[in-house]
Each structure stands twice: as C-alpha cells, then as structure tokens.
Amino acid sequence: MTEFSAEELSKHKARLVARLGELDSRLHGIEDELMSHQSRDWEELATEREQDEVLTSMGDGGRDEMRAIYAALQRLDTGDYGYCTKCGTRIAEDRLSVLPATPFCRSCAP
Ligand SMILES: [Zn+2]
Numbered sequence: 151m152t153e154f155s156a157e158e159l160s161k162h163k164a165r166l167v168a169r170l171g172e173l174d175s176r177l178h179g180i181e182d183e184l185m186s187h188q189s190r191d192w193e194e195l196a197t198e199r200e201q202d203e204v205l206t207s208m209g210d211g212g213r214d215e216m217r218a219i220y221a222a223l224q225r226l227d228t229g230d231y232g233y234c235t236k237c238g239t240r241i242a243e244d245r246l247s248v249l250p251a252t253p254f255c256r257s258c259a260p
Contacts, residue, residue, distance in 0.1 A: 154232050158243075163226050165250045170219050173212045180209045215251065222251040234258050 225231040232241050234255035241255045
C-alpha cells in the first residue's frame with residue numbers, strides 16, 4: 151500500500167482547514183439572517199418561516215460537513231487519513247480532491 155507523502159497530506163489538510171473556515175463564516179451568516187427575521191409583521195411571517203426553514207436546513211448540512219471535516223482532521227493527526235474507514239483501502243486521489251473529508255473509498259461510499 152502506497153503511503154501518502156507529507157506534501158500530499160499537508161495539501162489536503164490546508165484544503166480541509168480552508169473549507170472549515172468557509173463553512174464557519176457561512177453558518178454565522180445564516181445565524182445573523184435568522185436573528186434578523188424576528189419581530190416583523192404577522193403578514194410577512196408565513197413567507198419568512200419558509201425561508202427560515204431553508205436557511206436552517208442549509209445550516210444543518212453545513213454542520214454535518216463541518217463534523218466530517220473535524221473527523222478528517224483527526225484522522226490526519228492519527229495517520230489514518232486517506233484510507234477507507236470501512237475496508238482500509240487507500241482512497242483514490244481524484245476522489246479526495248473532490249471530497250477531501252470523505253471517510254470512505256468509492257466502493258464503500260453509501
Ligand atoms: Zn472501502
């Protein structure tokens with residue numbers, strides 16, 4: 151099994167950290183948006199509620215991705231990064247460049 155070079159690992163780590171920062175600021179933006187929706191007319195409330203649901207589900211998706219990234223960073227520290235957590239196969243480089251936080255190889259992906 152081919153090992154990852156330190157260069158490859160730090161490249162993936164940099165991408166994960168950058169993505170984490172992106173998600174973090176996006177989530178804070180969503181929170182601000184949700185806060186600003188309080189105390190408005192009853193009339194507006196129905197449409198706003200729909201928007202809030204969209205924003206909240208976006209927030210949940212972002213939080214899931216952040217959890218996946220934290221887990222990937224932890225695997226970087228323990229040296230397990232880039233190997234499928236299910237079957238142990240090395241995850242293909244092209245898959246990692248699209249999904250740097252994925253814990254699964256292509257055949258184990260749900
Ligand atoms: Zn696998």
